[in-house]
Amino acid sequence: MTTVDYGNLLSFGEVGRLLPSKPNPSTLWRWHVHGCYGIRLQTVLIGGRRFVERAQLDDFVDRVTTARERNTAPDSVAARTPETESALAAAGLSEPKRRGRPRKAKASVTR
Numbered sequence: 001m002t003t004v005d006y007g008n009l010l011s012f013g014e015v016g017r018l019l020p021s022k023p024n025p026s027t028l029w030r031w032h033v034h035g036c037y038g039i040r041l042q043t044v045l046i047g048g049r050r051f052v053e054r055a056q057l058d059d060f061v062d063r064v065t066t067a068r069e070r071n072t073a074p075d076s077v078a079a080r081t082p083e084t085e086s087a088l089a090a091a092g093l094s095e096p097k098r099r100g101r102p103r104k105a106k107a108s109v110t111r
Helices: 012-018 023-034 054-070 082-090
Strands: 008-013 044-046 051-052
Touching: 008 012, 008 054, 012 023, 012 051, 023 051, 044 054
Parallel strands: none
Antiparallel strands: 008 051, 044 051
């Protein structure tokens, strides 16, 4: 069981007004449910409403910033190496890379 610091709880609306980008509460909900760069915003449910502890918000911002700067999510699949690509191709699981713009399908003409 975790200990909640009730004095530092913020509603999603308060968090939105606190952050520089002023995210909508629905964005904070998405960060809680789906995460951002593989990192989920931790919340507390009290009386049917979600709240964020200030420390959890600070931790979330730090972790997302670090993941974004590394351009990887902590739990994401690593970039494919040439060895991985060749193994996938040998197993028939890899599509060939295409260069340039995709071609439009030609319409069939009936004469």
